[in-house]
Amino acid sequence: MTALAEKALPLDADTLPPAVGFPRVIPQIDTASYHSETTYTTPLRIGETAVVNSRVMLAPMAGVTDLIFRSLVRQTTPDSLICTEMISSNGLVYSKRWDAQILDKSLEDNPIAYQLAANREEVLVEAARNIVAKHRPDTLDLNMGCPVKKITGNFEGCALMKDVDHAYTLVKAVADAVDVPVTVKCRLGWDFNHLNYIEFGKRMEDAGAKLLTLHTRTRSQGYKLGVQWDALGHLKQAVSIPVVGNGDIVTPQDAKFVLDTYGIDGVMIGRGTQGEPWRIALIDHYLKTNELLPEPDLAERLRYALEHTQKMIEYKGEGVAVREMRGQLPWYVKGFKGASAFRGRLTSVNSLDEIHALFTEIQCLD
């Protein structure tokens, strides 16, 4: 075991305190200086049909990983599996909106995973069959990790971890219904008193899941406090299908560390890509070659932000696009000295002209 791995706390229901409100703060592992000579060049096989030439994937993020953001990621990342936003099976099937924008896909999107949220077997199967027939995703992912009340209250997302039999039924039904590999994204469990990810993972494998992604937090943690990367090693030992690690993996060194330490098959990056669509490429390159590429400078970041905005305008029209970009623009300048002063202005822009003008001011920060 490496010195860094020793720093990770063992995840074991017996050693964790009972959940009273939020659990204790779990220290983060500092991977900044982590280096190993191992490279990851072997393709990842998912089920019988999907072969992905990268060990790093883009996480599904509602409101972020739409067609346009994925196209920016794809520019620098030809090989990685990228995921759509979560798509509501109920929403699609009941509204019959098979032309909904959330389903849009371009040719460059492949390899792509479409992610579905569901609570009813027949609805999930109808949604899955339609998506597979129309869009031919490489994989279909089921969301069993979302902690948001609106979703869990509908018995979707992480609520399914509370009823493993029902989750099993859903996975089996959809795996039997479509000819693309079905994967599952889950968490450690509902809360620290219900850390059932091992049992859950095994049952999902029995039901026909061909890959598991584990966000190493409980539903009760939301997105806060430390992750429990050790759980990845435990899950990997318990199942035979590929395991992908997720949660606070941001740098190329983080990715290498979890792959090396826990023997897992891939990593999935979420928030690290917000305002940084090149991040998957940096990680992919490091994993394949051991070479750390430089992070883009401010000018390059602004160029990406502008391209993102312009593509959104072409896709959705200026009004909607600029409103939606208000949430994304601040990410492109995060970390730059003086950028925080522009945050408020970036989140209240009304037009492309205003964005141009602000960027001209921000450029002077460099």
Ligand SMILES: Cc1cc2nc3c(=O)[nH]c(=O)nc-3n(C[C@H](O)[C@H](O)[C@H](O)COP(=O)(O)O)c2cc1C
């Ligand atoms: C804005 C936002 C939207 C998200 N939407 C989804 C989603 O639609 N489906 C899903 O399975 N997870 C979703 N997640 C969770 C991420 O996929 C990921 O599991 C989580 O952010 C932890 O990974 P990270 O630390 O790399 O961000 C979302 C997270 C964020 C921050």
